Amino acid sequence: MSYTPDIPSEPHAVCYHAAGKPSEVLRYEPLPAADPQAGEVTVLLEMAVVHPSDLGMIAGTYGRLRPLPAVAGREGVGRVVRVAPDVSHLQIGDRVRMPEDAGVWREVVTTDAATLHPVPNDIPADQACMAFINPPTALLLLNEFAKLNPGDWVIQNAANSAVGESVIQLAHFAGLRTANLVRSPQKTAARLKELGADLVVADDKDALGALNAALSGKKPLLALNSIGGPSAITLIRSLADNGVLVTFGGMTADPIRFPTREFIFKNITCRGFWMDRWARTSAKSSVSEVFGKIYEHIRNATLRLAVDSIWPIADYASALERAAAYGRDGKVLIKGPAAAAS
Ligand SMILES: NC(=O)c1ccc[n+]([C@@H]2O[C@H](COP(=O)([O-])OP(=O)(O)OC[C@H]3O[C@@H](n4cnc5c(N)ncnc54)[C@H](OP(=O)(O)O)[C@@H]3O)[C@@H](O)[C@H]2O)c1
Structure with a gap:
């Protein structure tokens, strides 16, 4: 195994305790992840995206809201860093989609392994992290x-x-x-x-x-x-x-x-x-099939999404400011602790 990234000693997440303007309600707070129990894995953030809908969700205007307090962010990829002994389909170093409902702008999360979407390791992280929504x-x-x-x-x-x-x-x-x-x-x-x-x-x-x-x-x-x-x-x-x-x-x-x-x-x-709604109401196989087509397009370079800039998660406020700027040139990304190791 060549992949041994460090879990930060005090992991953080971009959290909000009340709906509102992102610049006013978001906080970068310590949020540890428990050791994985039966059926679970721990995932370290590699790369995430800032979407218009992230801002709507934080503001409380999006079509589906999270119970508060919540971690912000909807789309990104991470790397598996710890695996419970009974989990066999994921291994340390595997790339997965960060679990959306738990909130994505976080350094680390421990979650049910069966609900995670595996993501190919052989496509660039800055493209893989944008493969699930747009x-x-x-x-x-x-x-x-x-x-x-x-x-x-x-x-x-x-x-x-x-x-x-x-x-x-x-x-x-x-x-x-x-x-x-x-x-x-x-x-x-x-x-x-x-x-x-x-x-x-x-x-x-x-x-x-x-x-x-x-x-x-x-x-x-x-x-x-x-x-x-x-x-x-x-x-x-x-x-x-x-x-x-x-x-x-x-x-x-x-x-x-x-x-x-x-x-x-x-x-x-x-x-x-x-x-x-489509992803939540469609068969898991249909969703995986669509994601698979997108990975294939990325791999074959028949699909490339523009990246404006990439910011460390601790600098999330600058990332949001850039995402809101007129004239940016592509998506604003947030990188986590697994980005350096990949
Ligand atoms: N329904 C769904 O399932 C779904 C899924 C994905 C995305 N979306 C929606 O699709 C839209 C695009 O998302 P995205 O992530 O692709 O966006 P994006 O990459 O952030 O780009 C935003 C686009 O909106 C334009 N824009 C922003 N403010 C505008 C204004 N006041 N007047 C005219 N144009 C304006 C920008 O033009 P400039 O470059 O000229 O600023 C740019 O073309 C968003 O509304 C998003 O919520 C919906």
């Missing part, structure tokens, strides 16, 4: 809502988000074409085109005209909305007859106003998607 969301959005064939167009807003960049790459791999709305095309268009975007357009009042001109009669069958407000209206108006708008985020908190003409004359359908 890329699966992108894959399911592309697969579950419209019957798409190679050459068909999909349109999305916030195309430079982690979900958006996953959609571009997974759609490109599947032979689909993407029309992409972004706030700052000067900054992001070149990168999105490198990832396989077919069209990148400024998400402003002229967006529909620009789309119509560039698509010359071709209409998307699927529109993916994580913004709301006027941007969602542009998506709806761009759709083909019988097209589907799927809303999975609301970055502006601006409600979707559905244009009546499109609803009636074009028979547009408006749906919602929540990965959390």
Whole structure:
């Protein structure tokens, strides 16, 4: 066994005792982990992600909240460092998804081994830690809502988000074409085109005209909305007859106003998607299958998620500040004690 990381003598976690603004309610507190009992393992944090939904969960506005006090963070990977004698399917050094419900922004956790998702060791930690929410969301959005064939167009807003960049790459791999709305095309268009975007357009009042001109009669069958407000209206108006708008985020908190003409004359359908519900209501084998596809894309470099910066967990406040900054370039990650050893 070549993997012998140290468990910190006084492990810490990023905790909150009341819902509120992350900068006001989060504390970096000692939180030890017990020795593993029957059926348990102890896992040391390798790498975690800062998501918009982490902030919603801490603020008390997300669709599912944790009993308080709670540890923050939803997505990350860790390494098994202690194993109860009766656990045979996990070994010291194995990589697993950090257990989400216990909270992920913690240095160490002892948990039921049977509930952990093993994660391949042969993909980079900075990609592995982002494999469970955004890329699966992108894959399911592309697969579950419209019957798409190679050459068909999909349109999305916030195309430079982690979900958006996953959609571009997974759609490109599947032979689909993407029309992409972004706030700052000067900054992001070149990168999105490198990832396989077919069209990148400024998400402003002229967006529909620009789309119509560039698509010359071709209409998307699927529109993916994580913004709301006027941007969602542009998506709806761009759709083909019988097209589907799927809303999975609301970055502006601006409600979707559905244009009546499109609803009636074009028979547009408006749906919602929540990965959390999908993962909790689907068979474990389906969830593992989707994660497996994402690992494969990462391994084959057909999916790469941009990383803006990586911060030690003790410096979580700087990580959150950076995550909220306009113009960051990819995801903000938090690294734990297993990162140095991997
Ligand atoms: N329903 C689900 O299951 C599910 C799953 C995953 C993600 N999501 C949601 O999907 C969205 C994207 O998540 P992510 O992690 O991929 O995001 P991300 O990588 O953090 O990117 C955020 C995106 O939102 C844009 N944005 C932020 N504030 C905006 C504003 N006021 N107006 C317009 N655009 C704005 C950013 O554009 P700039 O770069 O121009 O700032 C960027 O494109 C979030 O709403 C998230 O909660 C939902």
